[in-house]
Amino acid sequence: MVEAILDVRGVSKRFAFNGESVTALTDANLRIEKGEFVCLIGPSGCGKSTLLRMVAGFESVSDGELLMWTKPVTGPGPDRGMVFQDYGLFPWLTVRKNIGFGPVARGRPAKEVRATEERFVEMVGLTRFADAFPHQLSGGMKQRVAIARVLANDAEVVLMDEPFGALDAMTRERLQAELLEIWAKQKLTVLFVTHAIEEAIVLADRVVVMSPGPGRIVADERIDLPRPRDPTSPEFNAMRRHLGGLLAGHH
Ligand SMILES: Nc1ncnc2c1ncn2[C@@H]1O[C@H](COP(=O)(O)OP(=O)(O)O)[C@@H](O)[C@H]1O
Numbered sequence: 001m002v003e004a005i006l007d008v009r010g011v012s013k014r015f016a017f018n019g020e021s022v023t024a025l026t027d028a029n030l031r032i033e034k035g036e037f038v039c040l041i042g043p044s045g046c047g048k049s050t051l052l053r054m055v056a057g058f059e060s061v062s063d064g065e066l067l068m069w070t071k072p073v074t075g076p077g078p079d080r081g082m083v084f085q086d087y088g089l090f091p092w093l094t095v096r097k098n099i100g101f102g103p104v105a106r107g108r109p110a111k112e113v114r115a116t117e118e119r120f121v122e123m124v125g126l127t128r129f130a131d132a133f134p135h136q137l138s139g140g141m142k143q144r145v146a147i148a149r150v151l152a153n154d155a156e157v158v159l160m161d162e163p164f165g166a167l168d169a170m171t172r173e174r175l176q177a178e179l180l181e182i183w184a185k186q187k188l189t190v191l192f193v194t195h196a197i198e199e200a201i202v203l204a205d206r207v208v209v210m211s212p213g214p215g216r217i218v219a220d221e222r223i224d225l226p227r228p229r230d231p232t233s234p235e236f237n238a239m240r241r242h243l244g245g246l247l248a249g250h251h
């Protein structure tokens with residue numbers, strides 16, 4: 001068996017809330033191999049963000065084990081980068097400096113930082129805006145900066161929590177295509193949360209379906225359609241119906 005880059009084994013998460021214990025996620029099992037693009041879908045409150053935050057190392061697990069390359073995740077690290085819906089950029093830094101922030105914080109030499117900034121500014125198509133500040137950018141451009149920032153940190157795993165949810169449909173489609181290009185080129189492993197079935201089918205190698213009350217994984221479906229995927233094709237539609245059924249509780 002190929003070694004998993006991420007191995008979630010029997011993971012549960014409970015939060016103390018108003019003196020009571022809330023189970024956000026129960027007995028999650030998920031193995032992800034290097035280079036896979038995995039989407040998590042499910043309604044609000046089913047534990048998608050909680051699972052992502054545990055992989056990021058922002059939250060500890062209550063039960064079970066969460067391993068990256070067979071070692072327990074004990075906290076955040078540059079090897080796992082998170083991209084949020086609200087971008088999370090530093091408003092006082094330019095595009096270039098946002099992208100170079102991680103390498104600077106890790107004490108990389110100035111010359112190397114400069115080269116990294118240039119490389120990733122170019123990769124996300126923002127060369128003309130390298131010296132702009134976040135407030136001067138559109139939502140799609142801000143999200144490109146957020147992605148570039150994670151890549152500049154040498155992240156092997158990119159964690160994305162509904163990253164395109166705030167964007168208009170055209171921008172979202174363009175960013176989906178760009179993300180797939182970068183994913184393939186950089187051999188990234190992506191764990192991508194969405195509540196949109198269509199987005200999951202456009203992007204993923206596997207779609208993991210989650211359900212609330214308490215949050216859990218109910219299905220793990222492989223999407224074996226060639227890319228770029230055509231949302232109007234019969235195969236795409238069949239998968240849309242199948243995942244819709246799983247979300248509606250037919251599993
Ligand atoms: N810090 C927290 N404290 C208490 N409860 C939380 C906390 N974070 C999440 N929860 C609860 O865990 C459940 C799953 O939340 P979440 O992972 O955010 O779901 P999703 O991202 O799928 O909408 C929800 O019931 C939520 O209220």
Ligand SMILES: [Mg+2]
Nearest residue numbers: 048049050161
């Ligand atoms: Mg969420």
